[in-house]
Amino acid sequence: MGTDRRAFFKGIAAAVTLTAVPTAALARQKKIAPSDAVGMLYDTTKCIGCKACVAACKVANKMPPDTSGYGRGLYDSPDSLNQYTKNVIQLYKEGDEQSFVKKQCMHCVDPACVGACMLGALQKGKFGVVSYDVSKCVGCRYCETVCPFNVPKFEWAKAAPKIVKCEFCKDRLAEGKEPACTEVCPRKAVIFGTYADLLDEAHRRLTNDTAKKYVPKVYGEHELGGTQVLYLSGIEFEKLGFRFKQEESVPHLQQTVSHGIYKGFVGPIALYGLLGAVLFRNRGNSEKES
């Protein structure tokens, strides 16, 4: 019995090691934006809330109007991103303080949704754009669960639902055009450019004589591992709905742990071999005694 007990504890030890590697030094490299990365820079101090970008987005993406809000069916008036809306302007107002804020997919450098998606329906592709391919989607909504910005939306009203999210007007990019929202903005509150140029531009605005207009920070430069959509704001970012300040990307923890456990699939194969060997040696005993 002694040796069997030892085998049992060996098995348990193997199982524990399999799940316990998280602390091991299998460090996962921090992801950086691809070399061809493009982006948007949105500046709340320039936005006048005209929603030209919202209308242009609907036209470019052939999205239906959302008439459930203001105007009782007369106007397209989405109050947040939803199954009809890939880009939205929201208003923050508290006392004298007010600010508009534009919301769309942030096109994370290390996106949680891409890490979540089973068959790669969501993928980070050309220009670093996070795009969606419905043919590989089973509608599990795990992308919605994990997105720290609550961007992906689900067509709840449909029997054959899709995920709805900003894809950076990837078809327009392919034609050499910029996204509909940046093209149409009359105040250049949101501008299109290469990721590197936009970071430079953001920091230029934070350092020259306009600097006092801003909270001294480019949101998205470091937050959640970095995002290709960057924000400048006159009021704190939390008030605009950006809840998280952590600099580690969301997938970093899970992928460090999972890669530790499943590195080369050696762990599971070894455990299977061990289980099989112990079973093989113990074979017959269970019937004998029963």
Next chain:
Amino acid sequence: MHTQAQPIGGPLFTRGYMVLLALAGIGVALMIWRFAVGLGVSTGLNDGYPLGIWIALDVVTGTALACGGYAVALVVYIFNKGNYHPLIRPAILTSALGYTIAGASVAVDLGRPWNMWKIPTYVWNWNLNSSLLEVALCIMAYVFVLWIELSPAFMEKWSVDGPPLLQKWSKRILPIVNKALIWIIALGMLLPTMHQSSLGSLMMLAGPKLHPLWLTGWLPLLFLMACLAMGYAIVVFESVFSSVAFGRNPEIPMLINLQKIAAWGGLVFIAVRVADLAYSGNLRYAARLDLYGTMFWIETVLWILPLVMMLAFPRPTLGSLFRGAIVVALAGALYRFDTYLVAFQPGPGWHYFPSVPEMFITIGFVAIELAIYVAVVKRFPIIAGMAPAR
């Protein structure tokens, strides 16, 4: 081979059974309706809470309660306790049913279930970073493994009194299955180890949206320990229940030992969890008695209570075993449910409460599971032990 297990026999369509069938019927009708109208109308789900009770209860908690087969197999085949063998078949049956029903729940929950076949076949599109992919593949494989593990129970009966063709094939296949069984059983231990821990990894990817009392790199280990404790508890629960319901002699000494594993396991679980929270500094959130702190303490008490009950009553009775097992199952169920729903914080303005049809679909699934269980144990050799002499 397994000569002790015998069909329970007796009439199937009792009054209680008709109630089960009625609930199952309501559930199935609502499932059809759900596919007609979509998830928005039929459920309480929304973009903030895209996963609801069909995942948090039916899959995440349901498969853990279906870990009896896994847990007992470890004792019988690895710990080499052959005398626990009579507990195996009923445990495998509940596992097979529980996992099959969980799979069916997923099919009802998915927005595009007609694409499900692509998960195992689109090998070149597999995202190997996705814990959900691993869970999906493992659970699909495990459902097959469980039914193969259980198949001798059916074939033993059919090879004696099945229709001629079934009899012929059962006689031919039974020896092959029995010969290969070791490697199938080994797979039946590997797969739950993988996907039950990965169910924990899954919520690690919610990252900052998961409350810090639940978010940790040790989620996989905690989920694995929880499902094992729940597995032992559910075997105790089920054995006591069938001994009363079907008038069998319960295997009391074995059940006491399994309950011991579950109760001490609860203490180990809490030790690991609290040590990790203390190390990360997140234990301070437990001091706030908000919703999260309160749920944390309820979970902690539920995990420790079975051990206290056991030490306080050193001579367990059927009743005390039953109550202890229920508390372990509740502790694990609450921990898993909280990790997926209560501790999940999508942000201000989002609320979720399951709709009535949503709840009745879950109830329908449980009714289907119970109805099949009762039918199978009455007709096939699953449960061991003779009816006590009267």
